[in-house]
Amino acid sequence: MNSAAIEVSGLAKKFGDKVVLDGIDFDVPAGSVFSLLGPNGAGKTTTVNILTTLMNADAGTVRVAGHDIAAETKAVRAAIGVTGQFAAVDELLTGRENLQLMADLKRLGSGEAKRVVSGLLERFDLVESAGKQASTYSGGMRRKLDLAMTLVGNPSIIFLDEPTTGLDPRSRRTMWTIVRELVADGVTIFLTTQYLDEADQLADRVAVLHQGRLVASGTPDDLKRQVPGSHVRLRFADVAALDEAARVLTDAQRDDDGLALRVPSDGGTKSLRALLDRLDEHSVSAEEFSVHMPDLDDVFLALTGSNTTEVDAK
């Protein structure tokens, strides 16, 4: 499917005098992962709340699963699942009861509900703890249960608002695997995260929200190419080869200890080919050739002036 699962145009929202969203536009193709990044207070949760019909926008149009969020609220709600920062899990109920409750809310018949609940407990590796109260679950188990509850109605679009905040690396990886499986099944994921590596791992497209506007959007690699710092590192066999290469590549920085040159490059195939051709013309050969791209942290720093999304945390 190539259609847009989410279409946002001119979306604006302010609280009192504070402009949180100042007219933002983006599309999310069906079956892809879109990640919205931004410092604390940038308006990520506000965006999720509007897109999931929990909050009204001041201006703009939003279509989710082809339905206008203002005029066709019910149809939007039927198509989406939301896993929030504050989990919907009821601590006093067991894992199975929590899922059963969702199945009841979604009005599944008793036979289907039983099948769906057992299937989800198995898929999320919660069978053994299914009969235990959710209050006894670890953070990772609770997040898994929360996501499992979101999946009860088979939503085609899932909003994950900081799904792995506070999880240990292993639980984060489990969540990532689940997200990838969902996408493989054709589900569209709208993800907000504080972890840039998470966006890097999961997102097909990333957008950075800053001071009410989207200051950048594209694939993680597109964004990395936009910031300075990408370079090619060439390592040579001896000082003579290093000297010769340095004469050819006058814009390169020398690393005498490492017998290496650092050549600024956007990392694209065209410039890499040009670089190799230049070396070839002068019969210089390198022992090692590696391309270094900035990571999303560098992108974030360049675009918003803070080096991680957590910088402004109170």
Ligand SMILES: Nc1ncnc2c1ncn2[C@@H]1O[C@H](COP(=O)(O)OP(=O)(O)OP(=O)(O)O)[C@@H](O)[C@H]1O
């Ligand atoms: N209901 C509200 N009334 C007034 N101000 C609000 C309300 N909800 C959010 N805000 C303000 O709007 C701004 C954006 O908040 P939002 O929660 O959307 O940011 P965020 O990017 O999700 O931040 P975080 O990463 O901390 O979750 C903040 O300055 C917040 O204080």
